[in-house]
Amino acid sequence: EPEVTQTPSHQVTQMGQEVILRCVPISNHLYFYWYRQILGQKVEFLVSFYNNEISEKSEIFDDQFSVERPDGSNFTLKIRSTKLEDSAMYFCASSPRGLGETQYFGPGTRLLVL
Amino acid sequence: GEDVEQSLFLSVREGDSSVINCTYTDSSSTYLYWYKQEPGAGLQLLTYIFSNMDMKQDQRLTVLLNKKDKHLSLRIADTQTGDSAIYFCAESKNEAAGNKLTFGGGTRVLVKP
Numbered sequence: 001e002p003e004v005t006q007t008p009s010h011q012v013t014q015m016g017q018e019v020i021l022r023c024v025p026i027s028n029h030l031y032f033y034w035y036r037q038i039l040g041q042k043v044e045f046l047v048s049f050y051n052n053e054i055s056e057k058s059e060i061f062d063d064q065f066s067v068e069r070p071d072g073s074n075f076t077l078k079i080r081s082t083k084l085e086d087s088a089m090y091f092c093a094s095s096p097r098g099l100g101e102t103q104y105f106g107p108g109t110r111l112l113v114l
Numbered sequence: 115g116e117d118v119e120q121s122l123f124l125s126v127r128e129g130d131s132s133v134i135n136c137t138y139t140d141s142s143s144t145y146l147y148w149y150k151q152e153p154g155a156g157l158q159l160l161t162y163i164f165s166n167m168d169m170k171q172d173q174r175l176t177v178l179l180n181k182k183d184k185h186l187s188l189r190i191a192d193t194q195t196g197d198s199a200i201y202f203c204a205e206s207k208n209e210a211a212g213n214k215l216t217f218g219g220g221t222r223v224l225v226k227p
Contacts, residue, residue: 004156041219042220043217043220044217048213056214102159102162105149105157107155
């Protein structure tokens, strides 16, 4: 069964460094998402992406964040200058279409900012 | 804004039924989902229900939706030790842009043998 994959599974970085989290969505899906879950808190929506542009973003998704689909398979989340409070589990998801379609989640990348 | 709430913890004996409850505030929610998260793993979709339905059954899982009270529940029949996990409910709306999910805080279910 096709699944969403994410790399790396864990990343440790120093505050102020740039990180890129990578995702390979399910191949025929058109909508892509990033969510994050700070330890002990709710899973929060960050951004959705369709047709090579952001379709919606949350207040969390400020200028430090960017997303890109650099080729036909990868979907990346970049954090330019990490802060301690960016430490979280980051989930990528994809869906075949947007409206009412189930989102399939990857296993997540645990990011720790020191 | 949207808000989704769940109880934090549920303990159940193996073989019994589990009922996990969820409330949401946004009456325009169109789809409601249940996801399961096992330790160290991602979010696995269990089932979903469209807001014009009041019940959906899928093998051991039964979803009940009370749209008037904005209450969603997930019943797991014959609960097994493998059902121990965190269960998240989530809602989305029928909007043109993105279809973001809003999650509850998760209910940790512990199944005792």
